[in-house]
Amino acid sequence: MNHEELREFASHTYIFLLHHPVLNREGKVITTAVTNLDIHDISRASRTYGLGGYYLVTPIHLQQELVHRVIGHWQEGYGASHNPRRKEAFDTTRVAGSLDEALQDVSSIEGRMPVVVATSAREHGHARLIDYPQVLELSTPVVLLLGTGWGLHESVLDRCDALLKPVRGPVDYNHLSVRSAASIILDRIFGLR
Amino acid sequence: MNHEELREFASHTYIFLLHHPVLNREGKVITTAVTNLDIHDISRASRTYGLGGYYLVTPIHLQQELVHRVIGHWQEGYGASHNPRRKEAFDTTRVAGSLDEALQDVSSIEGRMPVVVATSAREHGHARLIDYPQVLELSTPVVLLLGTGWGLHESVLDRCDALLKPVRGPVDYNHLSVRSAASIILDRIFGLR
Numbered sequence: 524m525n526h527e528e529l530r531e532f533a534s535h536t537y538i539f540l541l542h543h544p545v546l547n548r549e550g551k552v553i554t555t556a557v558t559n560l561d562i563h564d565i566s567r568a569s570r571t572y573g574l575g576g577y578y579l580v581t582p583i584h585l586q587q588e589l590v591h592r593v594i595g596h597w598q599e600g601y602g603a604s605h606n607p608r609r610k611e612a613f614d615t616t617r618v619a620g621s622l623d624e625a626l627q628d629v630s631s632i633e634g635r636m637p638v639v640v641a642t643s644a645r646e647h648g649h650a651r652l653i654d655y656p657q658v659l660e661l662s663t664p665v666v667l668l669l670g671t672g673w674g675l676h677e678s679v680l681d682r683c684d685a686l687l688k689p690v691r692g693p694v695d696y697n698h699l700s701v702r703s704a705a706s707i708i709l710d711r712i713f714g715l716r
Numbered sequence: 717m718n719h720e721e722l723r724e725f726a727s728h729t730y731i732f733l734l735h736h737p738v739l740n741r742e743g744k745v746i747t748t749a750v751t752n753l754d755i756h757d758i759s760r761a762s763r764t765y766g767l768g769g770y771y772l773v774t775p776i777h778l779q780q781e782l783v784h785r786v787i788g789h790w791q792e793g794y795g796a797s798h799n800p801r802r803k804e805a806f807d808t809t810r811v812a813g814s815l816d817e818a819l820q821d822v823s824s825i826e827g828r829m830p831v832v833v834a835t836s837a838r839e840h841g842h843a844r845l846i847d848y849p850q851v852l853e854l855s856t857p858v859v860l861l862l863g864t865g866w867g868l869h870e871s872v873l874d875r876c877d878a879l880l881k882p883v884r885g886p887v888d889y890n891h892l893s894v895r896s897a898a899s900i901i902l903d904r905i906f907g908l909r
Binding site for chain 1: 719722723726741753756757760761763764765766799801802804805847848883884885886887889890891892893895896897898899900902903904906907908909
C-alpha cells in the first residue's frame, strides 16, 4: 500500500475506547471512569495517524459531559487560541453512550457498518486472529476497539469480526497503559517507516 | 537479531525523560513539571520492552521527591500488595538531577559511557541521523533521550551521538504526547512482530 492509499484507509478507520462492559482485576464486569489523558493522548495519536474518528464510549452521562467539556475547552474555549495544534487534535474526537451507538454513528458517516477489530493484551481464542498488516486487507470502514480496565468483556470480543494479536516486547511482562497500546497499535498499522 | 539477542540488547538500553533544558512553545529554555502519568506510562513501556532502566531527569528537588514518593507507593506502600504488576513496572525507574548525572549512573552500572540517541518530533540537521533498525547496530549501552515540553534544547541535541528519525503517520500532523512517542519508539526498536 502506497502513502496515498494508506492515508485513505486511515481516514476510514476509527478507534473506540470502551469504558463498559470491561473487566476489573477479578474478571467482573465494570464501568471504568474516563481519564483526562485518555482523551488527550488518544486524540493526538488518532489525529497523527489520520483516522476518521476517535470515540470515547461510556454509558455514564456525567462522564460524557466531562469529555464534551474537555473537547469544548480546547476547541472553542481559551485552549483553542492558546494551542491551535491541540484544537486540531480534537477535530474528530466524539462521545457515545454504547458500542452500538458508536457503531451506528460510524455507519451513518460511512454509509455501511464497519468491520470491528478487537484488541487485547492477552491471547484469546478467536475465530479470526489477525496480525497488524492484515488490518489493511480488510474492507473499510474499520473500527479498532480498545478496552479500559483489565480489558474487553468476552461478550464484546465474541461479536467482533476479528481479534488483533497482542502487542509484545522481548520479555514476558506486558502491561502497557491503554494510551501506550493505542499509540503502538496505530503506529504498527499506519506508521510511515 | 533473534529474540534472545533483542532481549539482551534491550536490557542494556535506557530511556531518559528530560525536564530540563527543554523548549517552550516560543523556543525558550524552560524546566517542565513532572507529570504523574509520564512516570506510570513510560515505566510500564520500559518494563514491557525489557529496558535496563528509565530515568526521569529534573533539577527540581521537590519534583525528584514527588517521583520517589510515587515509586515508593507502588513499590513498598499500599500499591505494592494492591497491584504487584505495577510494582514490577517501577523496578527500573530512577531519578536524576541532570543529564550528566543520569549518564554517569548508567556508566557506573554498565562499566562504560553509553551511546546517546536523541529523539525529536521535528526534522533537524544532525551529523548522524539514524532510522529505527539502526539503533540495534550501535554498541550497548544505549540511551534513548526524550524531551518534554516542545522538545530537547539544541545544546542537548548537539552533544548526542545520533538523532532518531521522527515518528510519522500518513498525514502531516504529528503532535503525539511524549508518553505515546516513547511507547512507539520502543515498539519500533524492540517490538516482536
